Amino acid sequence: MPLRPETDRQYWQIQTGVGLMRMMGALRMATAVAALLMASSAMAQDRPWPHAPVHGGSDVAGTSLSIDQLYQPQSLVGTSPEGYSWSRNGETVLFLWNDAGYSFRDVWSYSPRTGKKTQLTFLGRDSKPEAEARGISQAVMLDDGRVAFTLGGQLHVRAADGTVTRIESDKQAIRKLILSPDGKSLAFIAGNPSDARNRVTSGGVLWVRPSAASQDKAARRVAGADDPKIYIEDYQWSDDSRAIAFQQADDRAMPERDIFYHAKGEQQNNRVIRAFPGDETTRASVGHVDLASGQVRMFERPDAKHHIWGFGLSANGKRLFVSGSDMQAKEHTIYVYDVTTGARETFYQLREDKHLRPDWQVAWAPKDDGLIILTDRDGWLHLYHQRAAGQAPRQITKGEWEIASFEVDAARSQIYFTANKSYLSDRQIYRVPVSGGAVEQVSGAAAGTHEPVYAPGFRHIADWYSNDTTPPELFVIDTARPAKPAQVTKSPRPEFYTQTWANIGYAEFPSHVDGVNLLARISLPANYDPAKKYPVIVGSVYSDAVRNQWGGRRAHPTWGLDQYFVSQGYIVLNVNVRGSWGQGRDHNQTQLHSYGETDINDLESGVRFLIDKGYADPKRIGIWGSSYGGLMTIMSLSKKPGVYAAGIAGAPATNVWHAYPAQMWIMGPPDGPDMPARYEAQSALYQAKGIKDPLMIIHGTRDPVVLYSDTIALAEQMIDREQMFELVTLPGGNHAWASDNLRQTRFAFKKMAEFFDRNVKDRK
Known part of the structure; x- marks a missing residue:
């Protein structure tokens, strides 16, 4: 589902032993496609190969824009359309968007029948308060054509004539x-x-x-x-x-x-x-x-402190399921209640002592014939149908791929779901009969990430779509004719198309520790020269960090920073570390009790891969991440001296004693016989003695997720040990320090760029 023809490219996959250097050299030739296909028989056509620059030519590394120019009030990549909501009759989808690229999102509508897109509110022109800076947060279409929406925590209604009235003002x-x-x-x-x-x-x-x-x-x-x-x-x-x-x-x-x-x-x-x-x-x-x-x-539940992951009324309203688990997410239990009497039965239960991720999802089957359950009981997240309490569930889908979410089309007795069946970094839309059988891809052939919102009756899908070269857009899919989706928005500014962007591809390689297959997303300069060895930035490091979408991750606005690094001659590497979604239970369970151990070994495996293939200068490798990524950064510098020339830890989770209780899924409980040694082994605060290479810490002082006081505790210890480091304090900054405000984003990113240039790129 490409934004423009240039993005609808061939696909490639780098298998272990296939030289990236050889491929990229071929890609710089005018006959790139033919050369690529001749380069190695091991390549598969299921990944987007790094595209030749649309403008600028092969002598340009990347964008010519500065960090200030990449991050502006009027975004170069546009404003992502969000908040999709269908009318009850499925004739209209509402969405929140700003067609000029500003952060304030107004309400828009689109009709699949007429193809007409309409802006319904124009409040972004007059809204000034900081609380409303990001615009309307939700909109719902009422049957009489009015639209109810929230702005600044207040309920408003837009009449058919465009008049907006605030209601429920108390x-x-x-x-x-x-x-x-x-x-x-x-x-x-x-x-x-x-x-x-x-x-x-x-x-x-x-x-x-x-x-x-x-x-x-x-x-x-x-x-x-x-x-x-x-x-x-x-x-x-x-x-x-x-x-x-x-x-x-x-x-x-x-x-x-x-x-x-x-x-x-x-x-x-x-x-x-x-x-x-x-x-x-x-x-x-x-x-x-x-x-x-x-x-x-x-x-009533046996233990009210345990997690709830979902609940749902049956179609006839007589029964209610509650899907939950223990505090450490090791035992998944589904209770079913009689709504009238409150009587409870244990419908489903499965315990896995090494389980880490509560990715379960549950829904009623068509005609209330039991439950559809998304679970990894066979080692991969797949769909099952269980008709009665205690009955063995029947598996609907299977394979070495995983399902992220699903919805049941009860009228047609089928299930729509998103999964990485096509490739690890993808999220495509599929459907399958509840009875099982062939899985049909609904989202088309183009690689990328789809986040669907289904219309009542499942005739249409509002699809948030993006890939490595396409900023997010709204498409609408006709499920009866899914091959030709309608593009509703075009978000980037015209200047976006005049820039040269990074070449992005994917590599699979074995862990250097245990041989487990790992996946990486690699961003190369557009003028990559196979005769050179490049400085590398590993990061932003985190779990679930490899995704085929613009910027790689949605959680932090690092798309521009990554593009800036590439334009300055760096390679940017992201590795899907253990504990991440998508590669099966055995793959992620090795992360149990292993913060700052298995994960940082995976990062090092990615570095070794780039060095072995001739891409990276081993003396010029930088690493950075925020929160959990900050923990991995500090652990990497301490436990792997010499691998990295320098690291930046943003809001680093240095002390797992102060983590959220949900982190016990990985850390384990704090009252075991091996305490405090196990928690200290997973805490950068207690493992930073080995740091010799340059470290920068960036942290906001009002952060309630990772306490600034923990950063100060680490700073005090490093000062006592005469370990040199740099501390960038952001007064009043929150945990998402890169998203608080534009002024702070620019400041922090420029500090990062200067630090890496000084300690990595310009290192002799």
């Missing part, structure tokens, strides 16, 4: 709008009445209001508590619109922590509810409210 932090299946009611979550006095949480109460303009009455409260530490997290309507099932969280037992910091010339306090491993955590419960009577029933 409520704060309004979110998660869902129209009832019959179209008569609109539900939403809003902050508790006491929110204004509470600095810790916004709370959450469930409200329902009539959706028709003729019944424009105030909403009525249907579930939730006055205590802001008890709040509704999620909910869903029954198919008959007479009831709502909801998930409620209770944080009253959790500790509150003060994060003091200085910003704007004075001391400030970011007080948060924040548990460490071993602390009391959120207690989760599921309830059901009958809207006619107002009766609420809460469903």
